[in-house]
Amino acid sequence: MLLTLGFGIVTASILALSAVAFTLEYGVTNVANVSHGEILTVGAYAAYLTHQRTGSAIIAAIAAALAGGVVALAMYSSLIGPFIRFGATPTVIFIATLGMSFVIQNTLVIFFGAANVAYTLDPGAPHQVGPFLFTPLDEEIVASAIAITVVLFLIISRTKFGKALRAVSQNRELARVSGINATRVAASTFFLAGLIAGYAGFVLAAFVGSFTPYFGFGFFLITLTAAVAGGLGRAVGTVAGAVIVGIILEVLPALPVPFVGGYISASYNLAFAFAILAIVILVRPRGLFTSARRTVFE
Amino acid sequence: MTSDAPALEVVGLTAGYGGPPVIESVSIAANRGAITAIVGPNGAGKSTLLKAIAGLIRPTAGSVKVLGVDVTGLPAEKLVRKGVAYVPQVANVFPELTIRENLDMGGYSRKAGVRERIEQLFKLFPDLAASSHRRANTLSGGQRTMLALARGLMVDPPVLILDEPSAGLAPKFQGLIWERIEAIKATNVAVLVIEQNTRETLRHAQWAYVLVLGQNRLEGPGQKLLDDEEVVNLYVGRLS
Numbered sequence A: 001m002l003l004t005l006g007f008g009i010v011t012a013s014i015l016a017l018s019a020v021a022f023t024l025e026y027g028v029t030n031v032a033n034v035s036h037g038e039i040l041t042v043g044a045y046a047a048y049l050t051h052q053r054t055g056s057a058i059i060a061a062i063a064a065a066l067a068g069g070v071v072a073l074a075m076y077s078s079l080i081g082p083f084i085r086f087g088a089t090p091t092v093i094f095i096a097t098l099g100m101s102f103v104i105q106n107t108l109v110i111f112f113g114a115a116n117v118a119y120t121l122d123p124g125a126p127h128q129v130g131p132f133l134f135t136p137l138d139e140e141i142v143a144s145a146i147a148i149t150v151v152l153f154l155i156i157s158r159t160k161f162g163k164a165l166r167a168v169s170q171n172r173e174l175a176r177v178s179g180i181n182a183t184r185v186a187a188s189t190f191f192l193a194g195l196i197a198g199y200a201g202f203v204l205a206a207f208v209g210s211f212t213p214y215f216g217f218g219f220f221l222i223t224l225t226a227a228v229a230g231g232l233g234r235a236v237g238t239v240a241g242a243v244i245v246g247i248i249l250e251v252l253p254a255l256p257v258p259f260v261g262g263y264i265s266a267s268y269n270l271a272f273a274f275a276i277l278a279i280v281i282l283v284r285p286r287g288l289f290t291s292a293r294r295t296v297f298e
Numbered sequence B: 001m002t003s004d005a006p007a008l009e010v011v012g013l014t015a016g017y018g019g020p021p022v023i024e025s026v027s028i029a030a031n032r033g034a035i036t037a038i039v040g041p042n043g044a045g046k047s048t049l050l051k052a053i054a055g056l057i058r059p060t061a062g063s064v065k066v067l068g069v070d071v072t073g074l075p076a077e078k079l080v081r082k083g084v085a086y087v088p089q090v091a092n093v094f095p096e097l098t099i100r101e102n103l104d105m106g107g108y109s110r111k112a113g114v115r116e117r118i119e120q121l122f123k124l125f126p127d128l129a130a131s132s133h134r135r136a137n138t139l140s141g142g143q144r145t146m147l148a149l150a151r152g153l154m155v156d157p158p159v160l161i162l163d164e165p166s167a168g169l170a171p172k173f174q175g176l177i178w179e180r181i182e183a184i185k186a187t188n189v190a191v192l193v194i195e196q197n198t199r200e201t202l203r204h205a206q207w208a209y210v211l212v213l214g215q216n217r218l219e220g221p222g223q224k225l226l227d228d229e230e231v232v233n234l235y236v237g238r239l240s
């Protein structure tokens, strides 16, 4: 039980990175970027390829972040931004980014094939941390996620860019008439979100031990659950949502459930994620913690 | 530019939202130190005209000059640097930013003097000073409108454009808003204002335009239009 809880904390950290990046993208455009998961996938491939050539996990991490940043920026500049400027509805953009998602997945299949790529970092020897058993890799993942989140919150709350980001999220037209170049702020935000998501793709691949061109898309569905639970477009709520969803997803399957006569397999993760998403949308469509104005469907 | 040229000069402006034009060949001018009003029935295109002036929608014909400089078709974020501040009718504050942060944002394009300007505006709007750390979405309607005005004024604009500043406010706040608008006008600002409460507006306006179906219909000194019962009844509505 404590073992899976420890595992859940690592999953939650990765989920928090992915979800906070997604919520940044959502906040600054007011549309859901369904191709968000592919930023993680590209990050994983970039890390893997760089790691093979350089043998350095740190360079691999940087490559994953940069590749994620570039892909996210390209998504905004080539698709989402123009659609917004031409006044497309959120539904249209939702579908366009879903299309983008398939394009990226299949492009990766063409170049790298659809088979599982094994990617393992040496996790090191597990040791006791308080009540949990963590490997050094686990600790690095959790510590880096916390560090990235803290830096991100400092950027959002303290810098001029952060204030402009919040202004554009809350009221794009008013931001523009205040002299803020909303397009540039949104592009920078996507780049920043891409750095985080690309890095998340790297740690997720390293933590799971393998990936495919479809791996980010699966994780996107869990990301969406965390972001909706936390309140879309709200960074603090999203991190909290990710921690809760991440831990539930690891702990739930480990609970003994009498009527199936044993433990539920962890491969039901996605089913659980959707169950949580459905419940949240029914009960608190604006997130667990907030009275936020928006839901994913507005 | 000569001192008697209008601060804002709009000539033959045509604009819309992609379909047929909503305003067609509209011409208006606004002088510094004066209140210029645009009145007209609902749906006449008044807000659309303001959005086209402010750079939120691109005009398809005509020209806009600010202080003698052609700014036609400039995007909104550039227009504010040319001296035009625009206060929309709704969604005119950043709801989750504090009063001070809203004003910071209003001064985003300023190179310097943001803090000093906020202190100046706090003197003009003492209510805001008292609660500068409150979030905009916790303010009353009247306070919110004051904040919206102050946000626009952060750039010290020669031209201030207001879309129905007193709409939806209690009568006592409407009086307060007009007091502030008169005070702003007295600082040599060209105030261009749309209002639903036409009588009150015409009383304050040195010059007013009647816009009907997206076109100029009439113009004249506010008081003169107000005295012309026929004008009021025909174009403005009896009770408004």
Ligand SMILES: Nc1ncnc2c1ncn2[C@@H]1O[C@H](COP(=O)(O)OP(=O)(O)O)[C@@H](O)[C@H]1O
Pocket: B017, B022, B040, B041, B042, B043, B044, B045, B046, B047, B048, B049
């Ligand atoms: N964002 C928009 N998209 C399309 N049409 C609009 C939009 N805003 C206003 N209109 C149309 O433009 C016309 C004029 O509206 P508006 O400028 O708001 O008038 P007013 O401010 O005088 O009441 C109306 O017919 C309205 O339906």
Ligand SMILES: [Mg+2]
Pocket: B046, B047, B048, B089
């Ligand atoms: Mg209007």
